[in-house]
Amino acid sequence: MSIDLGMGTASAASRTGCATRRDALRRLLWLAGSSPLFAQGQGRNAPATIYPPSYSEEVMGPVNVHEIEEVAKKKVHPLAYDYIAGGSANELTLRANREAFSRAYVRRRVGVDVSKIDTSLELLGKKLEFPILLGAGGAKNLVYPDGDRVTAQAAAHTKAIYLTGPSDWMAKLQGSPQAPMWWAASLGFATKASAEAFARRAEDAGASAISVSVDYPYTAPRDRNNRNKFDYAWVQTGIPADAGKSKPRTPAIAGMIQAYTPSLTWNCVDWLRGATKLPLILKGIVTAEDARLAVERGAQAIVVSNHGGRTLDGMIPTLYALPEVVDAVSARIPVLMDGGIRRGGDIMKALGLGAKAILIGRPYYWGLAAFGQVGVQRVVELLHAELRVAMGLAGIPNVASIDRSLVGWYTEPLPVNG
Ligand SMILES: Cc1cc2nc3c(=O)[nH]c(=O)nc-3n(C[C@H](O)[C@H](O)[C@H](O)COP(=O)(O)O)c2cc1C
Structure with missing residues (x-):
């Protein structure tokens, strides 16, 4: 038979x-x-x-993002693992981002035809197959050679939007099938001239939007890096074989104060709005007050983000901040979120609380570290598949029909396990 x-x-x-x-x-x-x-x-x-799309036995081995992280952990230098995995100070916010998902439960409905599940959406005028973006992040060379470009290839393959800095190689890719859809990401500008120059570079290199992370005036204390005497030069070069033996050039040291964009103000939004027609996204908003200001200043989208627990420790987990920001924005612009998403079910909860789409950070770093380009693809495809199944099980045929009634809250904390 x-x-x-x-x-x-x-x-x-x-x-x-x-x-x-x-x-x-x-x-x-x-x-x-x-x-x-x-x-x-x-x-x-x-x-x-x-x-699902199929890769080698090795790539198909890990059954979820957590197991992909385990593979990555074995493959990369321990100092690189700590740099990526770590958060700031006591890592309260890093843990709380995850814990928030275990406190939110799904109010599943039945009797809905879910024989077709549609995860597609329109975001800033672009049609997307799924609400998963690859968040901004440097230091990919710590885990994979030419990691930024390799991630861009995976983004093009999966059609996930990629947040990254403008580059010559990205400019050259424009128009080719290898060109991803991407948003030009920056940690902000101290002067109008630098904002304008960035906008020009982003346009020339084919970005479809500009995303400014407004949450990084200073580098937060990262105990893991300080303990490891992590040399920030390795962010570009990767970790050398003699790491720990020779004297680091730019070491992370407990108590140091490392300014990044401390003079960034709302002026930055005005400068960029004046310099480009590209949509402007502000990443790192967690309060209703700032959300309203962002809309008033002309931002076209917001990302509720605490930088994956890498900036101010003790701040609100993003899943908790999301409803407040969504209410303040009252549908005038899309609200996205990131932080702690490791499962398709997590994505569904975020959409239930009003996120138009979500971004992932560490999960795709782990895919990259474990298996290179196909590892990033596997992470995106796995999360997309998990989202579809979660929607099917919850009685949600399409993302437009998700609303806040989907999510309830446990009053007692549950152990974080996963
Ligand atoms: C290694 C690493 C580097 C990052 N660098 C940046 C950055 O340069 N700019 C930025 O806006 N966010 C940066 N992020 C934060 C991510 O964009 C994202 O907000 C965060 O990782 C989401 O949380 P998750 O890792 O739990 O998914 C970085 C995250 C990691 C893990």
Whole structure:
């Protein structure tokens, strides 16, 4: 007997002795389909099983983002792992970002036709297949050679928007299939001239928007880096073999004060608005007051973000800040969020609380560190698939039909596990 599962046949799988995991999975599904236990709802008209894109056995090994992180941790230098994984000070906010998701529960509905699940959306005039963006972040060379460009290739492949700085190589990619959709990301400007120059570079290199992270006046104390005597020069070069033996040139030291954009004010928004027609996104807003100011100043989107717990320790987890910001904005501009998202179900909760889309940071770094370009792709595709299944299970056929009634809150904290 031969049953078509859309990707080959079960009989073909048995002929080859279930050589691969996918063959084994197909066989299992076939067996499940023919079991009386599974007979209900598995009729001829049942929707087809949708298989994810497939990579090597190694890449398909880890079953979730947490396990991809485990692979990455084994592959990268421990100092690089700490740099990426770490947060500031006591890492309260880093942990709280994750914990917030375990305190939010889903009010699942039934009786809704979820045979088609549509995760597509329109964001700042662009049609996207899913609400997952690759957040801004430097130091990718710590985990993979030419990491920024490799991530851009993965973004182009998956059609995820990528936040990164303008570069010559990105400018050269414009118009080619390897060009991702990307937002020019910056930590802000102290002068009008530098803001204008950035806007020009972003336009020339083909950015579809500009994202300014407004939350980085100073580098926060990062105990892991200080303990490791992390040399900031490694952010560009990667970690040398003799790390820890030679004297670091620009070491992280407890108690140092490292200014970044301390003089950034709302003027920066005016400068950029005057310099470019590209949409302007402000990343790092967590209060209603700042959200209202952002709208008044002409920002076209906001990212609720605490920099993944890497700036001010003790500040509000982003899932908690999201509803306040969404209410203050009252649908005038899209509100995105990031921080602690590790599962498709997390994304669904964020959408339930009013996020138009979410960004990931560390998860795609782990994909990059573990498997390079396909690792980033695997992370995006896995989260997208998890989101679709979560929506299907929650009775949500499309992102437009998600609203706040989806989310309830546990009053007692649950242990964070995952
Ligand atoms: C290694 C690393 C570097 C980062 N660098 C930047 C940056 O230069 N600018 C920025 O706006 N955010 C930066 N971020 C923050 C991310 O854009 C994002 O807000 C955060 O990682 C989301 O939290 P998550 O890692 O839990 O997904 C960085 C994050 C990491 C992990």
